[in-house]
Amino acid sequence: MADKLAIGIDIGGTKIAAGVVDEDGxxxxxxxxxxxxxxxxxVLDAITEIATELRADHLVRSIGIGAAGFIDASQSTVLFSPHLAWRNEPLRDRVSRRxxxxxxxxxxxxxxxxxxxxxxxxxxxxxxxAITLGTGIGxxxxxDGQPYRGGHGIAGEFGHMQVEPDGRPCECGNRGCWEQYASxxxxxxxxxxxxGGGSPLGRRLxxxxxxxxxAPHQVDGTHVTRLARAGDATAREWIAEVGQWLGVGIANLAAALDPGIFVIGGGVxxxxxxLLLPARAAYSAALTGRGYRAEARVVKAHLGADAGLVGAxxxxxxxARRRRPAHPAARARVRAAARSGRSPRRRR
Amino acid sequence: MADKLAIGIDIGGTKIAAGVVDEDGxxxxxxxxxxxxxxxxxVLDAITEIATELRADHLVRSIGIGAAGFIDASQSTVLFSPHLAWRNEPLRDRVSRRxxxxxxxxxxxxxxxxxxxxxxxxxxxxxxxAITLGTGIGxxxxxDGQPYRGGHGIAGEFGHMQVEPDGRPCECGNRGCWEQYASxxxxxxxxxxxxGGGSPLGRRLxxxxxxxxxAPHQVDGTHVTRLARAGDATAREWIAEVGQWLGVGIANLAAALDPGIFVIGGGVxxxxxxLLLPARAAYSAALTGRGYRAEARVVKAHLGADAGLVGAxxxxxxxARRRRPAHPAARARVRAAARSGRSPRRRR
Known part of the structure; x- marks a missing residue:
């Protein structure tokens, strides 16, 4: 069993979360x-130190790193990361060498x-x-049971699909990106x-x-969510509005991709x-062909903040187990296992 | 060779186009x-007659039918077809029986x-x-070298992704669908x-x-395209506008899917x-991360109006060649052939 352990490292804008993960997650x-x-x-030093610390008590055979940003198709280089100083950083080889x-x-x-x-x-x-609603949308x-990363490694940037022409400006330089409405x-x-306005709601936040x-300027979406859960009507309205926009985007993705399930994770x-009830309502209302098609389920993610490190x-x-990562036979085996309904033990 | 022939039947709203197709297309x-x-x-009678006629001179082993509408995941039933009287029509088995x-x-x-x-x-x-710009958008x-049809068989309905909230009404019952702007x-x-206005442009159309x-009321997009190709400035403006919206939608699909290529077919x-120059310009301008990512090519389709029957x-x-259509080993073989750069002979 010990040879089946891997380190997962999730590098966020403010925190690095890492762990030793077994084959059951x-x-x-x-x-x-x-x-x-x-x-x-x-950051490279921090990753190296974390790996050293975690290997002290566990025999690990590989390291997976998840980072916000564009990763190249060979999964070796961070092309661009919004929070970090990485530009065309050959992270895989640097960490591997160390x-x-x-x-x-x-x-x-x-x-x-x-x-x-x-x-x-x-x-x-x-x-x-899978849709991760954090500060933005990941x-x-x-x-078919395989991660799909696209032709250049950067599929899944749903947050930058335009939902409103000439809409709210986005950090990416465009306007009307989905993440300006549903994140x-x-x-x-x-x-x-x-x-800023000093309203009673502002004071509660x-x-x-x-x-x-x-500090007061550090009020963010998590505090809105706490007030909403405690019953605040305005906070609930804001979250419902985000949910409606979430549903609109889900309907767009359903039109294009027709998946079996949408998994909604991230802090929001x-x-x-x-969030999910208004999202499901908006999704159902906007889904073309409703009544003549099966609808994907829209569910909350299960793994919370651990998902990034566990997945990496x-x-x-x-x-690491495969000799050639993209070998068709290996992929067919993984796929056949998925088809046969193999259900890995749940981690919680 | 003769045992490698199939009949392809493309059922459109006004015409059925069919043919005997060999393994090179x-x-x-x-x-x-x-x-x-x-x-x-x-329609069933027409399909049967067409098959009988084409089999008179060719030994065919299977029939492929392409039809506008939602087809179920087992590729046997037309769930809903906008132009035809089909609702939950078990077309595969009916044609197969006949x-x-x-x-x-x-x-x-x-x-x-x-x-x-x-x-x-x-x-x-x-x-x-692949994006087919006809009356609507298909x-x-x-x-990964396989047709992707989604969890319920109806992926690829790009035309019903919303590009404008509360936008132009669509036949599907929603508003602001992409095909109301780029088709x-x-x-x-x-x-x-x-x-209707009796303008000089109207008279030329x-x-x-x-x-x-x-008849005059049968003027359509094909006539606009003919005038544009002949140099008419207004017709060119209209097509450029369609091209710009095409580019916006392509950028959205690139954000989500990051494909290697967009193929633009259909009458438009x-x-x-x-059409394609303004589409490429709008796509490039709206693509998040430009400068840090490879961009998919946007090219015109090659097979014209024959594509539907050849593909079917x-x-x-x-x-038909496979015993079990979804057998992983068979799919791996097809995929391996695709990876090795196999290039089937071109049909023209």
Whole structure:
């Protein structure tokens, strides 16, 4: 069993979450630390230290890294990362050289989606669309039981599909991107306006943030979600609006991809049915051919904040096991296992 | 060789185009006739007669049928067809019973996209998005060298992705669907307005239609394209506008799917660069991450109006050859052949 362990490292804009993960998706050991954001070399040092620390007590055979950004098709290079100083960073080879282990690098949303397919909400569904609602929108596709990364490695950037011509400006340089309407950023923006305006709602949001040791300007979508869960009508309205836009985008993706399931993860999904009920309603209303077609399920992700590290580790473990990662026979075996209804033990 | 022939039948709203197709995509014999639109039984009779006629001189082993509409995942039943009287029509089994041959039924756009991948513009590209611009927008996906039909058989309905909230009403019951902005319908609508208004442009459009033996009210997008090709500035503007919307939708699909190539077919693609240059410009401008990513090519389809029947025949031939259509080893073989760069002879 020990030779089936892999390290998963999820590199976020503020935190690095890492762990030793077994072949059932169980996390046997964890490490967390702040992300050094100014210098690419410091991130590499942090990754190396984390790997060393986790290997002290576990025999691991590979390392999987999930990072926000564009990863090239060979899963070796971070082409561009919005939060970090990486530009065309050959991360796979650098970490591999330092650790002596095979390394796989993938987009963080791809890693999360893969974890949900293997161990979470999307088990036994051959075709999956995973949507991660964080500050922006991350996405992942599983097609016929395989991660689908596209011709150049960067499929699944659903957040930058345009839903409103000449709409809200997006950090990507375009206007009207989906993530400007259906992500945590929308909630943060509304919360900041209330805080700035000094309204009773703004004051309640500040109280929550201060109670967590944060400054008033650090109020964000998580505080909106907490107020909404506690019954605040305005916070619920904001989340419902995000849910409606989520449903519109899901209907678009259903028209194009007709998956069996949509899995909704990320921090905003903590709002549960306050988000998912309006999303399902908008999706159903906007779905072309309703009444003549089966509809995909829209469900909350199961693995929470662990999905990224679990998925990255699992992909690294599977890839390291293969001699040639893209060998058709190996893929056929994985696919046949998926078809036969193999259900890996759940991690929780 | 003779045992490698299949009949392809492309059932459109007004015409049925059929032919005997060999394993290189060559059409050895053809039949065309009007589509009986009022009665599902008459379409079945027409299909049977066409098959009988084509089998008189050729030994065929299977029949592939492409039809506009939703086809179920087992490719046996037309769930819903907009132009025809089919509702949950078990077409595969009915035609198979009458002809004694194995039959495959697929969406017409899927058949066209498959033909382009096998014999046309998208050869040797593992991941393909095919867009058919006719009256509406049809779509097809090839992923990893296989037709991707989705969890319920109806992927690729790109035309019903929403591009404008509360936009133009669509026949599907929604508003703002892509095909209301980037299809032949847009050109027909503008042409009809000019004809109704009696403008000089309207009169030129009527002349073209009458020259083809049509009535003035039958002016459509094809006449706009002819005027545009002849240099008419307004017709060119209309096509450029359709091209810009085409580019916006292509950018959305690129964000989600990151294919290697977009193949643009259907009648509107006869406008060539008058359509494709503005489409490519809008696509490039709207593509998130430009400068940090490879961009898919956007090219015109090669097989023209034959694509549907050639693709339907080819899928039927391949499926009939397999004992179990979805057998993983068979799929791996097809995929391995695709990877090795096998390039089937071109049909023209």
């Amino acid at each position: 169980l996390i046997l050991a964890r490490v967390r630390r702040d992300t050094p954001t100014t210098d690419a070399a410091e 650790t002596g282990l095979p390394v796989l690098v993938d987009n963080d949303a791809n890693a999360s989606g893969w974890a949900e397919w293997r161990f979470g909400a999307a088990q036994n569904e051959p075709d999956v669309v 996405g992942a596709l599983v097609i 945590g950023r929308v909630l943060s923006r509304r919360a900041a306006a209330e805080v 500040v109280e929550l943030a201060v109670g967590e040791g944060l 999904s903590d709002a549960d049915d306050l 580790a699992d992909m690294a473990r599977i890839t | 060559l059409i050895l014999a053809r039949v065309r006739r009007d589509t009986p639109t009022t009665d599902a039984a008459e 002809t004694g041959l194995p039959v495959l039924v697929d969406n017409d756009a899927n058949a066209s996209g498959w033909a382009e991948w096998r014999f046309g513009a998208a050869q040797n590209e593992p991941d393909v998005v 779509g097809a996906l090839v992923i 032949g319908r847009v050109l027909s609508r503008r042409a009809a307005a000019e004809v 009527v002349e073209l239609a009458v020259g083809e033996g049509l 693609s006869d406008a060539d660069d008058l 025949a080819d899928m039927a031939r391949i499926t």
